[in-house]
Amino acid sequence: MTALLRAEGLRVALGRRQVLHGLDLDLSERELVGLIGPNGAGKTTLLRALAGLLAPEAGRVTLSGKPLASLPPRSLAREVGYLPQGGGSYWPVTAAELVMLGRMPHLGPWRKPGARDEAAVAAALAATDAAHLAARKVTQLSGGERMRVLLARALAGEPRLLLADEPVSGLDPYHRLEAMEHLRALARDGKGVAVVLHDLTLAARYCDRLVLLDGGGIVAEGAPSDVLSADRLASVYRVRALHGFEGGEPFVVPWDPLVQAREAR
Amino acid sequence: MSARTVLLPALAVLLLFALAGSLLIGPAGLSTPEALLGLFGSERGPAARVMREIRLPRSLLGAMIGASLGLAGAALQGYLRNPLAEPGLIGVSGAAALGAVLTLYTGLSAAFSLALPLGGIAGAMAAVVLVQLLAGREAGTITLILAGVAVTAFAAALTSLALNLAPSPFAALEIVFWLLGSLSDRSMEHVWLAAPFMVLGWLLLASTGRALDALTLGEEAASSLGFRLPAIRLRLVLGTAFCVGAATAVAGAIGFVGLVVPHLLRPLVGHRPGALLPASALGGAVLLLLADLVVRAIPTAQELKLGVVTALIGAPFFFALVLRTRRETA
Known part of the structure; x- marks a missing residue:
């Protein structure tokens, strides 16, 4: 499988703080990749650099072989969708209007959305089971409903790759499972999906591949059962x-904090 | 037809009525036919002078300045995603006022008539450079607000210094009266001076509409949709400086229009920041023309200053806003 988005020797600093220390990563279509790691590991920074929102200090990110920095922002936006952490709406617009914002990379400067855009919005809302929310004000939706609408917003631009930063944080168990089902379905339909997760149980169960970050580098990458070994959970997560x-799918439930490991670090 | 589709035509009709009212009502006591003949006829009588040299520039400036304030207020509120932002926030009004006051202080304004507005525009441009330097290359909204507050504070300090050191009480009074904001005794020269700057500013601000819509999702999501936010911020700051700077330069500081108008019209456009821009421009023009009619209609010994009237209308509006916010968060 050829990589759609590729990071090579990626080093990123935020201010004076070095966050990513030269890492390599490939993301392809048709797979759900979980980016996991403890707080401060650099997951969000990695996702932002992959989305072209942060300029790397060294190394580069390429989309189909072309460096992100050389792509016009709008054409990058058509290929790569980005769902920031804790996203929402600053104004009480309707869900349909919010999802339509995802069509912007496809709209000419002064052109109004047309039938093609309306259809994409309807399809995106349907894909996340949010069609019935279209006329509701986004600010009045529950957490789970808002998440589905925001996901639909990211899908409305019909990107080949979706980067989602902690899309399930703050959702109750039902909506977490539901959101993960949606992400997995997207990958099955052919999109590349990379998602930052804190919930190891969801990561183990739903992701095709896990990338474990710690201290700004990748410490393990591969099938969930390989990445989430007892040793690594102890050394990286200290649990x-x-x-x-269950039913052929693996689960991992963090159980005890390892006090000694913390003191040893 | 929904409320949204009739809003712009309705505001345009209101603007025509406000313009007509502004042209036809005044202390000269001209009848409507006399006024129309004075404005459009070929004779050069006193009616023509009143209409063409006094009322027409006043009405045109009122509409242009109101539109500038409404548009810039809507754009800034959209960019900062804060309904309490107003055009003066990024320092251009304060700096434009300072530039104008300096021409009064130095006596330059007495030397030639356009020195004062030119000084105001120079002040606004200086504010842009300073704000851009202070806020840095990133698009962060907090640094933009802080830079604007710093520039405003510094301009206010220097304006106070000019007042403090004014050579005579009359010079000080002249400065204070100018600062209050007014449309009286402006000529077509003022219109022609301000118009190019304002049109340029309107175009720059109008071009940010779609990015403002995208910012509904936050800065990160807007960037990921293909918008370069530092470039958007530059257009916003420059656009505001051109139109609000020119407005302040010809008419003094006129507050609250840029705060109140976008706020009132926002629900009528479904809270979409881009759609609010044209509505707020028209609404600002209507409100300022009406406020100027109030100024002329109320017979006081000293003519009321326009900036005083907009503040008297706007400040209670602010009270209502505080009370409503308290109720909603309680």
Whole structure:
């Protein structure tokens, strides 16, 4: 499989603080990749650099072989959708209007949205089971409903790759599972999806591949059951976890904080 | 037809009525036919002089300045995603006022008539450079607000210094009266001086509409949709400086229009920042023309200053806003 988005030797600093220390990563279509790691590991910074929102200090990110910096912002926006952490709406617009904002990379400077754009918005709302919310004000939706509308916004631009930063944080168990189902369905339909997750249980179960970050670098990458080994959970997350299978799918439940590991660091 | 589709035509009709009222009502006591003949006829009588040299520039400036304030207020509120932002926030009004006051202080304004507005525009341009330097290359909204507050504070300090050191009480009074904001005794020269700057500013601000819509999702999401926010901010700051700077330069400081108008019209356009721009421009023109009619209609020994009237209308509006915000958050 050829990579759609590729990071090579990516080094990123925020102000004077070095956050990513030269990492390599490939993202392809038709897979759901989980970016995991403890707080401060550099997950969000990595996602922002992959979306072209941060300029790397060294190394580069390429989309189909072309460096992001050389692409016009609008054509990059048509290929790569980005769902920031804790997103929402600053004004009480309707869900349909919010989702239409996702069509902007496709709109000419003074052109109004046309039938093609309306259809994309309707399809995006349908894909996240949010069609019935179209006329509601975004600011009056519940957390789970808002998440589905924001996901629809990112899908409305019909990107080949979706980068989502902690889309399930703040959702209750039902809506977490539902959101992950949506992301997995997108990957099955052919999109590349990379998602930052804190919930290891969801990461283990839904992702095709996990990328474990710690201290600004990748410490493990591969199938969830390989990445989430007891040793790594102890050394990176400083937890002991319960492992198991249910219906053929793996689960990992963090159980005890490892006090000694923290003191040893 | 929905409320949204009739809003712009309705505001345009209101603007025509306000313009007509502004042209036809005044202390000269001309009848409507006399006024129309004076404005459009070929004779050069006193009616023609009143209409063409006094009322027409006053009405045109009122509409242009009101539109500038309404448009810049709507654009800034959209960019900062804050309904309490107003055009003066980024320092251009204060700096334009300072530039104009300096021409009064130095006596330059007495030497030739356009020195004062030119000084105001120079002040606004200086503010842009200073704000851009202070706020840096990133598009952060907090640094923009802080830079604007710093520039405003410094301009206010220097304006106070000019008042403090004014050579005579009359010079000080002249400065204070100018600062209050007014449309009286302006000529077509003022219109022609301000118009190019304002049109340029309107175009720059109008070009940010779509980016303002995208900012509904926040800065990161807007960037990811293909907008270069530092470039958007530059257009916003320059556009505001051109139109609000020119407005302040010809008419003094006129507050609250840029705050109140976008706020009132926002629900009528479904809270969409881009759609608010043209509505707020028309609404600002209507409100300022009406306020100027109030100025002329109320018979006081000293003519009321326009800036005083807009503040008297705007400040209670602010009270209502505070009370409503308190109720909503309680």
